[in-house]
Amino acid sequence: MAGSDDFGGDDSWREGLNLLCDGLATEARLNDIGVEIAVLDIIRPMVSRLQITKWRKENPAVAAQQISRPIFIVGQPRTGTTILFDLLAQDPELRPPLTWEVDNPHPLPRSETYATDPRIAETQASIEMSEQIVPGLLAFHPMGALHGQECVRITAGQFCSMIFSVQYRLPTYYRWLLYDADHRPAYRYHRTFLQHLQSGVPGQWLLKSPAHLWQLDALVAEYPDALIVQNHRDPLNVISSISALTHHLRRLASDDSSITDCAGQSCEEIVVGLERGMKLRDSEALAGHRIVDVQFADFVRDPFATIRALYAELGRELSPVAEQNMRAFLAAHPGDGGGGRYTWDDTGLDAGAVREQVREYQQRFGVPDEPLK
Known part of the structure; x- marks a missing residue:
């Protein structure tokens, strides 16, 4: 399938893979479709890793990029990171990794076929199949x-990734990921992956994941x-929203x-992530490293004022073309405000207790309480 059996010199990915496979077999409560999905979720990143390693050895200059x-x-998660990412991705000066090329990175994406590659249709069909299994997911x-x-x-290719512990019920794996895993090899593989993609289609990378908050030092x-x-x-509204999304995702593979x-998992992860993020921002590892803060409330109130301010902080100019593209995207994807898809009561958590756990974070960054949904 990959044309190679060489995963590269670093085999640290095997620890995460072993824990993941154990969890899928003993904790995830997979249904028959879930077993098929899980097998694909393991095979796909392994094949990509083999293909990228092979291409890199055949083209050693890629490693110097x-x-x-x-x-x-x-x-x-659920703080507007996705819509902000999607809007900034409309800037022709920025280069986001697209879903089709992340899922199928070989052969290399090419500028001349970047919008017409047959892998686009294949990937889209797979996504639409998920919507058929769990209506409303998209x-x-x-x-x-x-x-x-x-x-x-x-980072799924390192098997050190939050994508698995969100999509599947994996209590042992997610606690390893949260407390014990060494994430540095995952970021090295992340760089390898980006070098691979940009050797076909270059550009300044625009990247996104809430999971980075837990590992800012790495x-x-x-x-x-x-x-x-x-x-x-x-x-609190983050926890109730991500809990409902996690439940929706897990229904793809489990009854x-x-x-x-x-x-319960989301609350632990969010509290740990916020505490760890604050400590890391005060640490020597991030000393002098500037981070731009964006308030969700400000973004919802006036997204383009927020984006202009963000561009100024990043030392960029929001070009008329980029703004026009962003406005067109927002008009075509207005969102539905979340509707009635989740409420705090669904979580079964004590709001007062959780509020105390996150109060320091809210005070530090001036994050207001919102009415609980």
Whole structure:
């Protein structure tokens, strides 16, 4: 399938793979379709890793390519990171990794066929199949072959990625990921993956994943000149929203999922992530590293004022073409405000207790309480 059995000299990915496979077999409560999905979710990144390793050895100059001033959008999930990412991706001066090329990175994407590659249709068909299995999934979390893809889909190739612990019930794996895993090899592989893609279609990288908030030190160690944007929102509404999304995703592969189970994991991850993020921003590892903060409330109130201010902070100019593209995208994707897809009561968590856990974060960054949905 990959034309190679060489995974490269670093075999640290095997630890995560072993834990993942154990969890899928003993904890994930997979249904028959879930087993098929899980097998594909393991095989796809392994094949990509083999193909990238082979191409890199055949084309050693790729390893010397620079990745300059990549922009990373981080922050808690469900804080507007996706729509901000999608809007900035309309800037022709920025280069997001698209879903189709992340899922199928070989052969290399090419500028002349970047919008017509047959892998686009294949990827889109797979996404639409997910919507058929769990109707409403794409309304909850818009996806598409031509949409920018999150970095967790890239670090899946190291099997050290939050994508697995969100999509599947994996309590042992997610606690390893949260507390014990060494994420530095995942960021090295992330760089390898970006070098591979940009050897076909170059550009200044625009990247996004809430998972980076948990590992800011590993991120800046690999990308010392990274430009980091952190979104902020009331963590309680974040927890209820991500719990419902996690439940929706897990229903693709399991008939036995509950929002309360998802909420327990989401709450632990969010609280740990916010605490760790604050400590890292005060640490020597990030000393002198500037991070631009974006308030969710400001973005919702006036997205283009927020984007102009962000561009000024990043030392960029918002060109008329970029703004026009962004406005067209926003008009075509207005969102539905979340509707009634989740409520705090669904989580089964004590709002007062969780509020106390996140109060320091809210005070530090001036994040207001929101009415609980």
